[in-house]
Every structure is written in structure tokens, then in C-alpha cells.
Amino acid sequence: MWFLAAKISAIAVIVDGETQFLTASRQEVLQTLSQMELDKEAQTNLDLELRNAVEFKQVFALPSRLVPAEQLEALLAQQVSFAAAAVSIRADNQTIVSLANEEEARQVLEQFKSEYGQVEEGEKLLYLAFEQQVKIVPDKVSPDQICSPEKAYELIKTGTLNPEKYVVQEGDNLWLIARRNDTYVDEIKKANNLTSENLQPGQELIVVKTKPLLTVVAQVEGEKVEAIPYETEVVVDASAPATVRVREPGSDGEKKITYQATKKNGVIAEREITSEQIIKHPVTRVLVKGKQVVQVASRGSSGISKGVLDWPVYGPISQYYRSGHPAIDITGKTGTSLRAADSGYVVSAGWSGGYGKCIVIDHGNGYSTRYAHCNSLNVSVGQKVSRGQVIATLGSTGRSTGPHCHFEVMYNGSPINPLNALK
Template structure:
């Protein structure tokens, strides 16, 4: 009896354990379900509930992209499914299927590639779209001014349109294609910082912006070191548009200045005022991307001739030691020659006029007065400055030789210096300034 009780006590726990194991196995089997592993080119990318539903969604994506491109869209990759038993948590949610298709599958279609010098640059959906892009590219540079007509507009490079099978994500809109053709590729160059450089000057020389240089080089400040190397990106368009324009317009004919000599006089007088003429000019312009690269004059027709300005120049020299220092109230020309740079030119920074003449030509005082300065003055080189009274001062710069000194009294027409090219000068000439009340004035308004 005791033996039977002992057997029951041992058997009962074993049966209980076996029952629990069976229940646990049934629970585990109940949590797993049939699904399909998706393989792209032999690589598992996800697990889906229904292979047919995955293919339906793929077909829908292909149809949508085919509608956008106007051409059939196909799957280039090898797609396979494997039936498996998995935990439901491993199955991809329906909302994520489209993302997997976009990320893992390569969809291809036929596009129109714009080929520049044999190299495909950009692809649009159709040949008609490609032609539209190229026409818009030309049209952007074919505007003409009044009196002009467009003769031709051609691409400098060889441009073709070819049908090509491409990935659907390589096809761009016409607007994007136009921007790519115009902007081109970034071609960074390395610039070494030199003495006197600043970011503003470097940016201006390379037709870019300071912020772009700072960003490209990750600069923490605008301070530069000699020898520092900077990467500067410049853009070069893929396609250049060359246009030829012909036009007719009226232009002014500048008058010449003719000098007559009067040996009995020491002054200078205007015998005849100059007058500009007019002419009709027919021309041809060749432009590249809107910038003129060549200009040819086809014909000129004189409408009204220019009238020479005639100046009578006295040759009698007034000796320096006899200068009276008296002002006549008017200014005469210090030398005679062609005006090579007018007042206010060079962006408004030119404070006088430049008169071309040979080195050694005599420079005469424009009026009587007292020499306020005679010597070297930086960019002016050798310079004479004369005070004439009533706040009027004249300056004579870039001289080769000075014949007066500070405090000297000079007369109108007296030789005070010789023409040279000292200081910041590009050749022999006289730089002449008139200052009235501390302000620079156009000398042509004073000279008689």
C-alpha cells in the first residue's frame, strides 16, 4: 500500500510538468503565423503577410511612376518570395511597404537624356520636354535692345537628345534640368593668401561671395594669414549659348582740341568752343551667355560733323623770380594735350583731370598765387599746390621736376614744373585738380 502511494506521489508531478510543457508548446505554436520573406537580388529585405499584396503595391507604384514619366516602368532587380512561419511581430506593417519598395528596388524607365559633347548631363521624361528645356536655355539669352535684331543663337558645345533607360529617380523636371545646364558643376580652386588680401577682395576677384568662402573653408573669423590656402568654388555652365546680334544706333563723335601758338602772349585763350558730332553706326555683336565677346562695326554714317575746339597758347614765358602772386580770377590751361581721364571717373574717385603730354613738357600756373606745397606727396608723386585766394587752390601732380618751392609767389602762365610720371602713375601726364572752399570741383568748369 505504501509502495503504491509513493509511486503516485512521483508520477503526479511528472504528469503535471508534461502537461504544462504541452500547453506552452501549443501557446508558442499559436503565436506564429505563415508569412513570406522578400528577397531582392538574393538579399532578404523584409517579411510580409501576403506576397500577392506586396506585388499589387509594387504594381501600383510602377503605374504611378509610369503616369508621371509617360513611359512604362519596370523592376530591374530579381524579386523572390519564401514562405515561412514567423512571429507576427516580424511582419512588416502595410504602411511601410511603399518605403521598402522605394529603398530596395530599382525601377527603370525610358527617358530623354540631354548629351553635351558626348556626355549625358541630365535626363527628363520625354524628347519633347528635352527640346523645351533647350529652347528655354537659348531664349534666356536672345533678348534684344531697341534697334537690334537677333541673327543667330547656337550652342557652343555639341548638344544631342538620346533615348536612354534610366532609374526613375534620375529623371528631373524641366525646371531642374534648365538650372543644372545653366549652373554646371562646381570646380573648386585653391587660392593662397597674399599680402594685402582680404576675404572681400578675394571674393570679388573670383566672382563669388564672402559667405561662400567662409562656409567652404569653415572659417571661424575673417582674419587671414599669409600663405593660408582657401578653397574657392566657381561654377561653369554645361552649355554656353552664343548669340549674334545686329543693330543700328546713334553715337556721339567727340571733338578734338587744336592748339594755335601766339608767341606774343603768355596766356591761353579758347578761340573756338568744341562741339560733339553725331553718327549712325551699324554693328554686329557676338555674345556668350549674354556677355559681349566681340564687336564689329559694319558701317558708319556721319549725321553731323564734330567742331574742333581751338585754343590759342601763348609762348612767352614769365620768369619765376618775377612772380607777382596776384590772382586774375580765372584759370588758364596748365598744359595742352588730350584729356586721358576725366573728373569723377574711376567710380567717382578721380578728383581731377589727367592731361597727356611728353615727359619734360612745361607746366604753367593756372593763375597767380602763392605756392602752398612743393615736394613729394605719396601717390601724387612730385606735386605743386598753389593758393590763389578766395579759397581757390590748384594742384599739379606726377611732375618730373619742380621749379618752385613753398612760399614762392607765382604769376599766371609761369612755368612751375615739368610733366613726368612720378607717384602712382601709368605714364607721363599731368594730374590737375581745382579745390574751392575745401571741396574738389571739375577743373573744366574753371578753365578758360
């Protein structure tokens, strides 16, 4: 004999408009939710409230379909969540981080702003503000989304809550640290707001690539003493051997400038010189060049070309000319002057992808030279430059693991070994 099970009165539990399960008692569901909220508040030490809309509907169902009371908490934990009253920092209407209260949020913003409001010696701060439209707004968020002031500051500064850090050891420098951690000197300087490359043992550095979530714009005015690059004069001596010798080494002059600059997160974005006064005039460097020039082998077809190039900067060579690296890398200190290897016209000057700040000079005799990863550029496209003229300063921009000059020599468009052309 077959028996049909009778349906009984039951409660359908509806979460955010969707029926999730059936149970026997509405009151048991409410009590379970209340206890879950109390437990969460005890864990987080926050006042919480249910984020979901929970409704009930009287239905009839088979007893086997009802969820027992002892299983309610596990099931509800998958369906609902709790929110805490908090505040969120928004930049251009995008939430970037949430904190427990407005006081903590203001503290974090002021700390970040003041860090990039620091001025250098001889500077005065004129203006300091966020580039984005920044607001602090009341919000309801999950407890695990609320950051401490320390974590919120770290997130805004680096773009991540868990940046990798490195403790400086005796003998370390930024170039070595960048190489060990597969990053770039510029990235380390930006992440740690470093204005120089001086390090102290025990100093802690963030060594991952960072992308700050906010940008602080600072306008400053100041005065400083800068070098005036010396010019180079080449004297041709028909009786001299095919070499270049220095008759007068030359020396840079000095000038006192006043300027106004705009900085973004501590990096100069624009600078205008408002006045300058010469303190010491530069002394011209005089080179004596023999009439006959040496032969330089070019890679590929025609074999031999003639020409002598000056070194753009003197220093150790960290990378030599080889397959996949059509250049030599000459290491040095950031800010060291880079000089044109020969006279010519600037055909490219600016940012060039992995080369960073880069200059290309056409010397008009089939030769051209490239100077990459510069810190700053002193010339512009179309400008005529003389041999030995300061065209840039050595740096580490672009895909670079430390300050150096990536120096390429091209003959008729094909790279050759610079060491064959340098004197």
C-alpha cells in the first residue's frame, strides 16, 4: 500500500528577493541572525547591522524539505553578511579606502599630503592640494574592509596593502637593491619619497613597483646655484697625429637662479626659471685634433668608415656591446653631465619607452648616437649641438636597474660597437 506524505505549514526564507530555503520557524531564523550579529560584533568590536533584506513567506511543503534548526547558522552564513558604519575616502567619486571614523580619515589624508609638501633647502611652499577631488563620506562596509590608519596610509601611498620591504645593509646602494629585488631605482625612490641616493644601514625601503592612489600637487618657489656647462672648442692641427688631446680641460661655471616649480608626489612636473645671475663664467674646453682620423668598422656591408667620437661620460662599463644589447652602459652618479660625442643636430629628445628620457643626435656623416635613461634633458629637437656640449644628465629613467648612460652608435642606421668609435 502506498502512502502520500502530507504537506505541512512551513516558512520560506527570502534573501534579497530570492527564496533560499524552507524551515519550520520564522522566530528561529530571526534568533539565529541576531546571535550571528552579536558574535561578529564581539569579534570585530564594531557595531554591525545586517546588509541583506530578509523576508518570510508562509508556504506548504513536505517535511523532508525543511532545514533543521541546527543547520540554520551554517546556511545563513552563506547567504547574508553584516556591515559596519564607517567612512570612505573617495577620489573623483571612486572609493579608495575605508576607515572607522572621519577623524582617522582626515589624519591619513593630512599625513599623505604633508609628506609631499616638504620643501628643499631654499624653497618656499606656495600651494598644496590633491590633484583629484577628494571627499570623506559616511559608508556601510564589511568589517574586513575597514583599515587602520597605518594600513590606509600604506594603501594610498603604494596601491597595495602588502608592499615588499627591504632593510638596508652596510655597503648597499640603490642600484644594488634594485638589481636584487628585480625593480628600478626610480621606482624605489618614488615609493619611499627619496630626494637623494644616500642610505643608512637599518633603513627600511619599499621595493615593489608602486602606484599611489592619490596625487599631491605642490607649487614652490626657490633659489639655488646651478652649473653652467662649458663649451668645447676643437682646434685642428694638420701636423698632429690622428688623436684628440686636451689642451685646456675646461670647467663649468655657476649661476644663481630663482624659479617656480610644480611637483606631483614630490617629483618636479614643471619648472620655470624667473631670474638668473652668473656667479662664475665657464671656461671653454679646448681639444686639439689631428687632421687624419682613425678608421672605424661598421657592422654589416661596407666595412670601414672614418670617425672619432668623444666619450659622453667617463665611468665603469657595466654592460658591453653584444647580441641583444647594441650599446655600452656607462655607470655613474645621477646628475653627472652627459656630453655630445660629436657635433650634429638633435633628431629626438624626450621620453622613449624603455629608453626613458633619451636623446638621438645625427652627426651628418652617416653616424648618429643615442643617449638613454637620462635624468634630465638640456636640448630639444632641431637644436644644433657642438662636440662636448652638455646635452643631458645621467640618470635611471625607463627600464633601468641603476644610474647609467646607455650609449649607442649607429652608422647608416645600423648599430656598431661604440668602443670601436670612441677615443
